[in-house]
Amino acid sequence: MNDRWLRCRAPRADPRVRVVCFPHAGGTAGPYAAWGAALDGRTELSAVQYPGREERIEEPPPHDLDALLSGVCRALLPLAGRPLVLFGHSLGAVVAYETARRLTRQGAPPARLVVSGRRAPCVPVTGDLHTRSDDALVAELARLGATSAELLAEPAFRTVYLPAVRADFALAETYRYAPAGPLPCPVTAVIGAADTEVDHDQASRWAAHTTGAFTLHTVPGGHFWFVPDDTGVLHLLRTAAHEASRPVPSESETPA
Template sequence: MSGDPRGSLWVRRFRPRPNAPVRLVCLPHAGGSASFFAELPDLLGEEVEVLAVQYPGRQDRRGEPFAPSMDALARDVVAALLPWTDRPLAVFGHSLGAVLGFEVARGLRAAGRPPAALFVSGRRAPSRQRPERAHLLDDDGLLREVRALSGTDSRVFADEELVRMVLPAIRADYRIVESHRSAPEPLLDCPITVLTGADDPKVTAEEAAAWQEHTTSAFDLVTFPGGHFYLTAHAAPVAHLIAATLTGVP
């Protein structure tokens, strides 16, 4: 499985766990990459194998064009994940990754491989829309938008070359997530767990709770201290929550 060429560009398996009873596929935020989740396997433990998705247009995929739309990206991710569904597969996505995770979960269900669970982080429910146009800002405006979320190490902004490398991916990702509108149907039939930061300017408590409208199964909402990138400061409790949910261990 680890050498399957169908998923080699898309799926990163930082720490293979061939005996783990469940897999968790992780979808990064706008401008993010698979390496954002490189430490997660150690936090989750031996019962969960982590797969991280690498979007085109960044790091070792820099030479590839960015995804043209959220729907196109979801279709490609679903195709890359199908070879990994020989065991139960759960989905975790942060911010843009939450929107993508919802569409991937729908795609897996349509392919006859429904996910075991969906974890969405740092994003309002698809049924709650806000006008967003950050991708239309000039470079300085877009950088201010990203800085306001405290999601990128300030040292990146001090390095002009790094900024030039990262900004196109951020803009491309903002464009597809800001222009995407999820269809109201179908609902999912897997549990949804929402994780959110208490001070996230991108998600109100009502917008987070509205995810319950998108599944016929169980729902849980967990709020952590912090803002949009609360999970960087609370990685251990986030991992504990995910592991306990997937393995049934309190």
Template sequence: MATAEDFGLWIRKLSTPDDPRARLICFPHAGGSANFYFQFARGFDDFEVHGVQYPGRQDRRREPFRKTVQELADEIAGLMGDWNDLPVVLLGNSMGALVAFEVAFRLETMGVAPLSLFACGRVGPMLGKDEETHLKDDDVFLREMALLGGMGSELLQDEEIIELVLPPMRADYRIAETYRCSPGTRLSVPIHVHIGKDDPKVTEEQAAEWKHSTTGEFTLDTHEGGHFFFTDNGDDLTRTISRSVPDTLATKV
């Protein structure tokens, strides 16, 4: 049975409104941490926002990396199974979208499905996309990081920073690039996909493939910006998530 200590390792509270009407769980991109969503969380007045902290980075850097997206999802869903006092919305960016999708599937199987899933900056789970970036040398790998953004270019010149971020980044890339969606892994809850129109990794056509991963509502929205569009242009996404809760609850009545 999961302990409070286990829960605190994995799931970090980023905002604490007085009277929350829903809970938003945010799953970071490859190499990312729970605190990546700290600024984003400030855009919600009445959502309790949490970020997931994967092992192998920051205060969890001494823990082993997990070997698959599914292994990560098993552990996270196990922690969240009894955590249903509020409507739960999942949001994942890039690799985090895959983890959130697999967590949503497990929660649904357990009878505690989330209200909806927001998937950002990622091709549909049914599309295998192994560019073997995780196998490339450090210089090529760092150029890939610079292409996507998410880390300031000055940080990518700092050898101490590189030494800290490269191992979790490469480990995460490996599990994201080798991820294969198991047959029958499909949700019944709504999936809302959001991408930046200048994202070098995701086309609108590829993002639309998420529609095959749910029998419920599907939407696709394109925003100004790139792979991490919502770090500079997140107001539309924040409003959309906020509106989705009463809209989705209304369909369940």
């Protein structure tokens, strides 16, 4: 897969279902794309690579959600011939949700949306970290456990990394939900029991954003509940992919 928006480390010749992962603020496609090798041979996983990081480092980081969504959806529409499962963590949950809305309007709704570590879109998010100093951003990243302390202590790394982090936090903190119809696909939400960024009530309100089934999982851990042990998130993605790959029964097959 050569599209600049997507990274796929384990392409499948004839995937039954495709999983697409949307990284957190400051995140890159690499760690998420690595999960693909642990899925079965009929499930293909890709991760979205936002501008301004890794091989896209020369591009300005995203400052406009609409432009970001346009690029992502252009990359995903050609893949919509197979069921799509969208997974997003934190900021990635918002981007995945808005991507699902846009794909639905374009006639290619995902088979399932999985959101992690983020309150429902209808619950306002506030914050001004994107306007604070570099040291304040670094302190927040260290608190959340998103990036190693050793890397954050390196001036060269901070120079390259923090512009994308700041832009991502701006998207996350200034996002405002525009009311519209709920998604037709099932939604699964997951939060860490010790997550300081979202609580059970805020996550449970994702139920209002779907006409399909809604499930909320509370798992051990904090905001980055799947770091360093990704066993739980891999199980979640395998389950979501398996359910998305099931054929939809026709009316004649549906029990009365």
